[in-house]
Amino acid sequence: MRLRYYSMVAGMLLLVSCSKELKVSSAPDFEVTLDKTSYKVGDEVFFNIKGGAADEISFYSGEINKQYAYKEGRTIDISAASLTMELQNSVQLGAQVNQLAIMYSTDFNGDYSSVAALKKATWTDITSRWPLATNATFVPVVPALPASQDISRDISALKVPGKPLYIGFRYLTKSQAANGIARQWFVQGFAIKSKVQYDGTSPIVLANQANAGFRIVDDNKVNDARALSLVTTSRITLQGNLYRHPGLAIYNPDDPMYDPKNPKYDPRDPGFDANAVFPKFVPFDPSSPYNDPEVEHWAISKAIDIDRISIEPDYPESIKLYNNQPLKQHKYIYTTPGTYKVVFVAANRTIDETKSVVREITVTITP
Structure with a gap:
């Protein structure tokens, strides 16, 4: 009986432990910098990342359909x-x-x-x-x-x-x-x-x-x-x-569709049609x-x-997941001139909670 009692207590403690929410200790200590703010079309733009061990990192390039400002969509x-x-x-x-x-x-x-x-x-x-x-x-x-x-x-x-x-x-x-x-x-x-x-x-x-x-x-x-x-x-x-x-033909009682021996109604016949339904003749x-x-x-x-x-929401590119190695740098190439508002979102996450930070940086792309 004593063994049974201890087993019940252990089970209750385990249940309490499992029901406790899994908290995130803190948001990522995350920063992004550029060596310079202006690049040419076709250049490799290297975003330097501090805190790249965050569980997840997402990237909005700032191009059309890839803008953080429209992550909820736009009207x-x-x-x-x-x-x-x-x-x-x-x-x-x-x-x-x-x-x-x-x-x-x-x-x-x-x-x-x-x-x-x-x-x-x-x-x-x-x-x-x-x-x-x-x-x-x-x-x-x-x-x-x-x-x-x-x-x-x-x-x-x-x-x-x-x-x-x-x-x-x-x-x-x-x-x-x-x-x-x-x-x-x-x-x-x-x-x-x-x-x-x-x-x-x-x-x-x-x-x-x-x-x-x-x-x-x-x-x-x-x-x-x-x-x-x-x-x-x-x-x-x-x-x-x-x-x-x-x-x-539907009004001809002698039409083959009304013949119960028609092969298309016989599952054993090579000519069987699984969609064929034997019709009732109505004159x-x-x-x-x-x-x-x-x-x-x-x-x-x-x-x-x-x-x-x-318009549907803009979606980011996922550049790091939980099981990936820490990220020190992200490389991207722009194909169109312009000034882009780039956004990184870094998050630490459990099944119950997420804590994230948003970092914005502006880059100019010239012809």
């Missing part, structure tokens, strides 16, 4: 800057005309629940600003126009201060029995850019194909007249509903309102802020 006012919009489009299949329109709104309330809901907003047709394709070859982003006439991508006039911009692609499907099969349109290379150049080299992208948040608004998404459209991060595909008529219903309706659906973007944009 840029773009309200006075011009806007451009880019897109490519192509079309294939079918025969219908005037199916696709490019629209914009500044008063849409973000209700994507139905076509009727989005139509409560004011939508303006701007299709004429971009040439629409006539075949499967994508129309380039910039039309082949003289420079003096190349205004097709400028959408600055669409801006309303304090209002976000929504872009919509409206797709109309007419009766396919009377007007031919609906066409399949593709939209890619979409981008809205501000002419503000925060990095001095390129416009700020406010939205692109991957992050514009396009979604399909289709009132028939749960019935047999649902559109065949879809959105991915690289493309919008717009296509009308399936034209249902007695000649379709054609000539009275269904979903066979060949005239309908419309849209692909609508998220709200695009045209007044300001938040």
Whole structure:
């Protein structure tokens, strides 16, 4: 019993010891100096380090996207800057005309629940600003126009201060029995850019194909007249509903898809298709309102802020970790002239606590 008692006491002491926070004794005694303050482009700049035994050391060079001042990100006012919009489009299949329109709104309330809901907003047709394709070859982003006439991508006039911009692609499907099969349109290379150049080299992208948040608004998404459209991060595909008529394979009970002996349904057969689902045969219903309706659906973007944009945080270069040897010097080469505010952050750290110091030094780089 006595042995058991001592074991319990030892266990309790160990538990108390383990639950105690691991404190950092002090912040690093850390300093950075330069032999001189001016260097030329391409020179090796040597930062002399005192206290390089710190657990961690990070380095902000002061260049664009590597600035300590923006370690939490930045917000840029773009309200006075011009806007451009880019897109490519192509079309294939079918025969219908005037199916696709490019629209914009500044008063849409973000209700994507139905076509009727989005139509409560004011939508303006701007299709004429971009040439629409006539075949499967994508129309380039910039039309082949003289420079003096190349205004097709400028959408600055669409801006309303304090209002976000929504872009919509409206797709109309007419009766396919009377007007031919609906066409399949593709939209890619979409981008809205501000002419503000925060990095001095390129416009700020406010939205692109991957992050514009396009979604399909289709009132028939749960019935047999649902559109065949879809959105991915690289493309919008717009296509009308399936034209249902007695000649379709799905209405032929003798079609191989309804044969339970079809090899694609047999896991033991080389022709097995793991994604194949044996369908239930439903005969054609000539009275269904979903066979060949005239309908419309849209692909609508998220709200695009045209007044300001938040840029992701600037991140440092990690030049020393806990298990590295103490650092006495850090070498860096600048490729662009300028005056740079360089920042080093040195930290001592445990799992529970961090104590750090920030050291700033200015270096001038000449051509």
